[in-house]
Amino acid sequence: MGIMLNAALAQEGWPAVTKEMKPWTRWWWMGSAVDKPNLARELQDLSDIGIGGVEVTPIYGAKGYESRYTPYLSGNWMDMLAFTAQKTSSLGLGLDMNLGTGWPFGGAQVTEQDAATKFFLDEVVLKQGDQLRFPLIPSDGKQTFAHLQALRAFKANGEEINLDQYIGKTTGHWSTNEAVRVIALFAGRTKQKVKRAAPGGEGFTLDHLGAIPVQHYLGSFAQVFQGRQISIRSFFNDSYEVYGANWTDSFLQEFHKRKRYRLEDYLLDFAGKGADKDREARVKSDYREVVSAVLRDNFLIPFTKFAHQRGALSRNQAHGSPGNLIDLYASTDIAECETFGSSFFSIPNLRRDSADVRNVDPDPMMFKFASSATNTHGKKYTSSETFTWLTEHFRTALSQTKPEVEQLFLAGVNHVFYHGTTYSPTDVAFPGWLFYASVNFTSDNPLWTHMAGLNQYITRVQSILQSTQADNELLVYWPIYDVWHDTDGAFKTLGVHHVDRWLHPTDFYKQSIALQQSGYSFDFVTDAILDQTTVDSERLVTAKNARPYKAVIVPKSQYFSEVTLANLLDLAKQGATVIFQGLPEDVHGFHHVEERRKQLNDLLATLKLSATENNQYTAYGKGKIYVTTDVHSALETEQISAERLVRSGLKFSRRFHDGKRYYYLVNHSNKTVDDVFRFNAWGASCTLLDPQTGKIFKLPIQQGNVRLQIPPGYAWLVALSDEPVANTPYPYISKKTELPVFKQPWKVTFISGGPELPKSRTLQQPSFWTAWNDADANRFSGIAHYETTVQLDKQRHKSYLLTLGAVGESARILVNNQEAGILWAHPFQLEISDLLRKGKNTIRIEVANLMANRVRDLDQRKVSWRNYHEINFVNIDYEGFDAASWQVMDSGLQGPVKLFAY
Numbered sequence: 034m035g036i037m038l039n040a041a042l043a044q045e046g047w048p049a050v051t052k053e054m055k056p057w058t059r060w061w062w063m064g065s066a067v068d069k070p071n072l073a074r075e076l077q078d079l080s081d082i083g084i085g086g087v088e089v090t091p092i093y094g095a096k097g098y099e100s101r102y103t104p105y106l107s108g109n110w111m112d113m114l115a116f117t118a119q120k121t122s123s124l125g126l127g128l129d130m131n132l133g134t135g136w137p138f139g140g141a142q143v144t145e146q147d148a149a150t151k152f153f154l155d156e157v158v159l160k161q162g163d164q165l166r167f168p169l170i171p172s173d174g175k176q177t178f179a180h181l182q183a184l185r186a187f188k189a190n191g192e193e194i195n196l197d198q199y200i201g202k203t204t205g206h207w208s209t210n211e212a213v214r215v216i217a218l219f220a221g222r223t224k225q226k227v228k229r230a231a232p233g234g235e236g237f238t239l240d241h242l243g244a245i246p247v248q249h250y251l252g253s254f255a256q257v258f259q260g261r262q263i264s265i266r267s268f269f270n271d272s273y274e275v276y277g278a279n280w281t282d283s284f285l286q287e288f289h290k291r292k293r294y295r296l297e298d299y300l301l302d303f304a305g306k307g308a309d310k311d312r313e314a315r316v317k318s319d320y321r322e323v324v325s326a327v328l329r330d331n332f333l334i335p336f337t338k339f340a341h342q343r344g345a346l347s348r349n350q351a352h353g354s355p356g357n358l359i360d361l362y363a364s365t366d367i368a369e370c371e372t373f374g375s376s377f378f379s380i381p382n383l384r385r386d387s388a389d390v391r392n393v394d395p396d397p398m399m400f401k402f403a404s405s406a407t408n409t410h411g412k413k414y415t416s417s418e419t420f421t422w423l424t425e426h427f428r429t430a431l432s433q434t435k436p437e438v439e440q441l442f443l444a445g446v447n448h449v450f451y452h453g454t455t456y457s458p459t460d461v462a463f464p465g466w467l468f469y470a471s472v473n474f475t476s477d478n479p480l481w482t483h484m485a486g487l488n489q490y491i492t493r494v495q496s497i498l499q500s501t502q503a504d505n506e507l508l509v510y511w512p513i514y515d516v517w518h519d520t521d522g523a524f525k526t527l528g529v530h531h532v533d534r535w536l537h538p539t540d541f542y543k544q545s546i547a548l549q550q551s552g553y554s555f556d557f558v559t560d561a562i563l564d565q566t567t568v569d570s571e572r573l574v575t576a577k578n579a580r581p582y583k584a585v586i587v588p589k590s591q592y593f594s595e596v597t598l599a600n601l602l603d604l605a606k607q608g609a610t611v612i613f614q615g616l617p618e619d620v621h622g623f624h625h626v627e628e629r630r631k632q633l634n635d636l637l638a639t640l641k642l643s644a645t646e647n648n649q650y651t652a653y654g655k656g657k658i659y660v661t662t663d664v665h666s667a668l669e670t671e672q673i674s675a676e677r678l679v680r681s682g683l684k685f686s687r688r689f690h691d692g693k694r695y696y697y698l699v700n701h702s703n704k705t706v707d708d709v710f711r712f713n714a715w716g717a718s719c720t721l722l723d724p725q726t727g728k729i730f731k732l733p734i735q736q737g738n739v740r741l742q743i744p745p746g747y748a749w750l751v752a753l754s755d756e757p758v759a760n761t762p763y764p765y766i767s768k769k770t771e772l773p774v775f776k777q778p779w780k781v782t783f784i785s786g787g788p789e790l791p792k793s794r795t796l797q798q799p800s801f802w803t804a805w806n807d808a809d810a811n812r813f814s815g816i817a818h819y820e821t822t823v824q825l826d827k828q829r830h831k832s833y834l835l836t837l838g839a840v841g842e843s844a845r846i847l848v849n850n851q852e853a854g855i856l857w858a859h860p861f862q863l864e865i866s867d868l869l870r871k872g873k874n875t876i877r878i879e880v881a882n883l884m885a886n887r888v889r890d891l892d893q894r895k896v897s898w899r900n901y902h903e904i905n906f907v908n909i910d911y912e913g914f915d916a917a918s919w920q921v922m923d924s925g926l927q928g929p930v931k932l933f934a935y
Contacts, residue, residue, distance in 0.1 A: 046722060046729040046758045048496040052127045053414070055085025056491045058474060059453030063466045063901070064094020065231050066101035067113050071458045076120050078476055079454070083488030086127025088269055088450060089117065091134040091231030093903035095466055104233030105134050105141075106257045118263045127266045129348065132254060132336075134234030136271035139227040141236040142253040145178045147246035148237035149278035153179070153219040154304040159186075159209050167202035171219040179221035182285060183297035186213040191308070197297070216300040220284075223277045229903055241273075242281035242324065244331040251339045258343065267346035270336060272371060272418075272529075273353035279524035281327065288323045292624040296320065299623075305520060313520050315623035318592070321517040321525055322622065325356025333364035340366070348416060352399070353528040357513050359559045362406035370403040370446065371418040373529055378436045379703040380746045380859050382839070385433075389424035391909055396532050397440045398545055404445025405557035408503045411578025416448040417441050420472045425909045427464070427884040428922065429472040430842040431480055431487050432746075435858040438491060439699045439748060443686045445556075447498035449491060463787060464884055464891075464898060469906050469914075479786055479815050479881040483843040486855035493724040497695055497750055501688035504714075506583045506673055507555035508573060509545055510563070510597075512590035514621035540614065541588040544664065548586075551665060552675030554687055558585065560597045568607035571656070580689060583673050584610040586664060593617030595633040602636060606654030612667045613660045616644055678710045683743065687714065693754040700743040709738040716753030721763055724750050726854065726864075730763035742766065746859030764832050764864075769935040774823040781925075784879075786815010788887060799878075801841055802925040803886070811921050812890035813882075819926045820877040827871040831934045836862040837878065839927035845879040882924035885916065892917040 048054070058079065079087065091110075094102055103110045114130070121128045133140060139149070153171040171179050181201075186194040189212060196215070199207060225238040240246040281287070288296045301307040302316045337347040350369045351361035362368035374391040400417070407415040419438060423429050438449055454474050457465035465477040474484065516535055517525065527535055536542050548555055558566075558575065563585075567574045572581030585601070598617060605611050616637055620629045642649045642660055649660040650667075659667040668675075676685060682702035688695040694714035700706050719732040719739050725747065732739050732751065742765050743749055752758060779799050783790040791802065791809040799819055802810040827833075835853075837844060840861050846853040848868035856863055891898055892915050899906035899914065908914040 046720065047493065047727070048500045050492060050496055051499075052085040052125055053448055054492050054496045054499055055083055056449045056451060056488055057086040057088060057127065057129070058084055058451040059418070060087040060089055061453060061455045061468045062089060062091040062231065063455060064098060064101065065091045065103040065105060065110055065113070065233070066094055066098050066458075067103065067456055068101075068458070069113070069116050071456070072113065072117055073120050074459070075456060076117070076124055076126060080124045080126055082481065082484045083492060084126070086129065086266065087121065087454075088129040088131060089114065090131040091234060092229045092468065093135070093901060094232060096900045096902060102232045105231045107233060110233070111257060111261060111263075115261060115263050118265070122264060128264065129267045129269050130265050132268045132270060133227065134231035135227050135229030137227070137238055137273065137275050138241070138250060138270065139236055139238035140230065140234045143237040143239050143246070143250060145222060145237060147240055147243065147249050149223040149225050149275050150240045150243065150280045150282060151221055151223050151277050152280040153221050154300070155217045155219065156304070156306070157215040157217065159213050159215060161209065161211050164206040164208045165215060166206045167199060167204060169217055171221055173221065175224065176219075176221040179219045181217060182220050183218035183300060184215065185297070185300045186215045187301055188213055193301070216304055216306070218297060218300060220280055220282050225276055225278070228274070238275055238278070240281055241275055241278065241332045242327045243283065246281075247332050247335050251335060255339070265343065265345045267348040267367060268336070268340045270347075270349045272350040273355075273526070277524070279324065279355065281331070284323075284327070287327050288320070291323050291326060292319050292622070294624055303523060305523070310520055312623060314518050315621070315626065317520065317523050318514060318517040319622045319624060320523055321355065324524075325361070328354060328356050329361055329364045333361060337365050350418065352402070353526055355524055355526045357559055357561075358402045358527055359406050359511060359557055360561050362403045363410050366412065367414045367416055368403040368406045369416040369418060369450075370400045370441075371421060371529060372423070372437060372441065373421045375423050375433070376437060376440065378701045380436060380701060381703050383432060383436070383746070383859055384430065386424070386428070389428055389909065391422055395437070395440065396536070397444045398542065399529055399532055399536070400441055400444035400446055401557060404503070408445060408505065408556045409508075409558060409562050409575040409579055411576040413499065414448045415446045416450055417446045418452050419449040421452045422470050422909055423472050426914065427473065427888050427916070430883060431483060431857040432842065432859055434472070434487060435490070435746065436701055439701070442494055442498060442697060443684050443699060445503055445686065447495050449495075462898070464888060467899075467906065469904055473884065478884050480843055480883065482816065483845060483855050483857050483881050486843070486857035489727070490724055493722070493727060494697065494748070494750070497688065497697070497722070501690040501695055502580045503554075503556070504580060504687040504689040504694060505554040505556050507548065507553055508558040508575070508582045508585040509541070509548070509555050510585060510587045511557050511559055512539070512541055512588060512593070513559065514592035514594065515539065515590050518592045518621060539588070540590070544586065544588045544614065548664070550679065552677060552679040553668070554676075556582070560594050563597055563600045563604075566600070566604060568604055568609045568656075571608040571610070573604065573609050584612055584668070584671060587611065587613045589615040591618045592621040593619070593633065595620055595629050595636065598633060598636050602639065602653065605656035605658050608655035610656055610671055611658045612664055613658070614662055614664060616642070616660055674713055676713055678712070678741070681706045681708060681710070683741070693752055696751040696753075697748065698741065698743060698751060699748045700745055703745055705742065705744045707740075707742045709735070709740045711738050712753060714753050717755045718753070718757040720752040720754070720758040722750040722752060724748055729759040730761050731757065731759045732763055740765065744860045744862075766834070766935045769834070769933045772825070772932045772934055774825055774932050775821065775930055777821050777823070779819050779821045781817055781819050783813065783815065783817045786813055788812060788890065790815070799926040799928040799930055801923045801927045803841075803921050803923055804927075812886055813924070814884050814887035816879055816881045817925060818877055818879050820875065823874050823876060823932065825869055825871065825874055827869055828934070831866070832864060833866045833869055834862055834933040834935060835865050836860070836931045836933065837926065838929045838931070839923070840880065841882055841923040841925055841927070843881050844926065847877040847879070849875055878926055878930070880926045883922060885919065885922045886924060889916040889919045889921070
């Protein structure tokens with residue numbers, strides 16, 4: 034797989050490239066120890082390899098460099114940010130900014146009063162005649178900023194005694210004339226400090242649920258930006274890791290305003306100590322729903338308003354939040370998901386070492402929570418924090434990044450942010466300053482010179498994804514109330530590391546997987562989105578700029594909103610198709626439960642369907658309602674067809690723009706897909722836009738069928754339209770014949786890297802330089818040339834394919850001193866016909882390995898290179914990092930190198 038370095042990215046048939054179409058990177062400022070010359074150098078380097086922008090995130094610093102630290106938000110720090118903005122603008126790069134240091138939001142400007150807040154439910158058992166003395170203090174002796182918010186005593190028979198009149202008492206006591214247990218609700222503080230904080234950014238984590246604390250926090254940034262013209266594209270909020278922050282001082286008032294009953298009147302249920310488990314679950318569901326609403330209204334919406342007031346966008350990672358993730362993603366301008374760890378792919382010879390694998394694989398279905406928020410609201414970008422802990426340090430090859438980023442694209446992400454790049458001044462020796470959870474895309478990494486291959490591939494794919502809309506035919510409702518309706522604690526966060534608990538067991542997840550495997554494309558929809566959905570010509574329209582959908586599917590659920598059911602029935606009346614896996618069983622929550630239950634049952638009665646019988650159908654107004662466990666049959670009845678190409682093992686994403694439909698097709702299987710297919714979309718012409726090379730070809734259509742020929746690890750972009758885009762027919766590979774041309778020796782020359790350059794060698798056949806029993810080669814990280822000559826009887830009507838075999842880890846190809854492309858991922862093959870000539874040809878293969886062998890040597894020699902404040906430097910299991918015991922990683926070119934004519 035390769036790219037043409039001498040071809041411009043913006044070619045005829047491809048969209049004109051914007052900076053957002055390129056990948057961006059998170060740019061850690063360690064200790065904010067930055068200076069203008071190094072900032073300018075790094076930005077130039079990033080621009081040169083095809084990065085489109087940076088997100089500045091200040092974090093802890095390296096020891097020994099404290100004199101260079103710049104306090105966060107100081108005048109000098111703001112000057113460095115202003116310089117960065119000027120430099121990025123001059124280079125055509127974009128600039129985003131984390132609105133904090135490390136994560137989550139917080140810092141020196143956050144007082145204890147504005148700090149992350151939690152509730153304490155303390156129980157005191159009193160015997161007859163015992164006294165409750167005031168003031169009451171929480172059982173957590175570390176609390177220095179806590180106050181009592183509710184106080185109730187409960188008799189043995191469950192009767193409640195309201196003691197709220199004692200709140201605020203600093204003296205006196207209350208006596209009981211019978212045995213009781215007292216529940217005291219305190220508002221306290223989590224004491225959490227900002228993780229990985231930069232100098233000047235240390236301090237308490239913000240109370241994200243509190244309207245006043247959030248305004249104070251945003252106001253502190255408004256003050257430092259006042260009078261400065263610094264162009265920021267978007268302000269960023271990292272994943273919600275506000276541990277245990279389940280309250281805000283005004284929460285009881287917020288709860289009463291939204292639910293019309295007092296949470297403090299149900300303290301026994303809220304504490305999980307009552308006898309009525311159904312009521313407990315309902316009260317906790319209401320609590321969780323209010324937490325979600327408060328987080329949206331008090332934090333995310335003001336955060337977005339703050340960004341807009343400064344001419345910027347808001348960008349947010351909602352995962353990990355205690356709320357409805359889709360609605361929270363939708364509350365800012367750009368929804369951002371996250372990849373964490375590595376996935377298994379069947380691609381032949383794709384390396385996946387067991388030592389590099391964390392205990393949690395990324396789940397592509399999780400990415401769709403973010404892209405669904407984008408698509409259903411008609412927004413443009415879904416971004417991703419990409420490659421976090423993809424492998425162990427220094428062992429990530431570009432070939433391993435490709436299928437991971439393709440999973441994001443297939444799930445609807447269209448703007449990736451690398452995780453990432455660490456600012457490192459030139460006077461810091463190899464391996465430079467590094468962040469502990471990163472793939473280390475830095476100039477000290479030998480793969481840096483070949484990253485243009487990955488970057489141009491991503492740019493080409495994103496150029497299509499960003500200039501089109503998702504063409505998904507279905508909406509799948511997420512039954513959030515089933516998630517919220519349990520008695521396990523009170524606070525519930527929905528994180529990417531625990532999807533096996535809150536996502537995988539659900540009918541929603543199982544139905545979504547089944548739909549995807551069958552070839553359907555869909556977005557998730559929530560109660561709030563359905564509330565704003567309309568019908569136009571039997572299609573569901575979720576927002577003004579969103580693509581319409583053909584049907585909505587409601588997976589089997591126990592707890593349901595009567596308002597949402599009314600909305601669904603109203604949509605059906607207007608002509609929509611609604612498919613229930615099973616009718617809702619009950620309303621959610623506790624507020625006005627009997628009244629709402631009657632409303633739900635009255636609505637269900639209008640269907641005149643059995644609550645227990647499967648496979649039912651009824652016309653409803655202008656539309657249709659199905660109640661069936663066989664969703665696929667209902668879809669077929671409605672002539673909503675799945676894409677049959679998935680039966681071949683291909684994965685796809687379908688897009689639409691201006692009458693054209695685009696299919697992004699990826700082969701993650703272990704075999705070449707070579708067959709004819711009929712797409713659901715139709716066009717008079719079919720065009721292949723090869724995102725690996727940038728080349729464009731005409732694909733013949735025969736009786737509505739198109740031949741696809743996609744090897745393992747490769748991707749195609751296919752465009753269907755009425756107007757032809759390309760005239761050159763695609764040269765399908767057939768009758769492939771190996772040519773015995775590699776008969777001359779290979780000269781291997783080391784050209785850059787360290788700790789020192791090994792001696793050159795001449796080989797009869799290519800081999801890894803780590804197979805030579807050469808100590809210098811075993812510890813070398815860098816680039817070497819493998820060069821030979823071939824005699825070729827070039828034939829005019831033949832095409833020629835170069836395959837490299839085993840590569841450790843990426844290669845730039847030069848044929849007769851002309852750039853052919855970079856081979857950076859499987860299947861490591863490249864068509865080179867245009868560069869070959871009749872007679873003698875020189876083949877040079879420039880191979881780059883990884884940093885691993887050189888770091889192994891540093892640790893074996895006990896060279897001190899990792900010395901940071903805070904977490905310092907850990908391995909993939911968050912233990913002390915030491916590469917001394919690693920095996921030497923295969924490096925160089927093993928081959929066999931082959932040339933095929935076809």
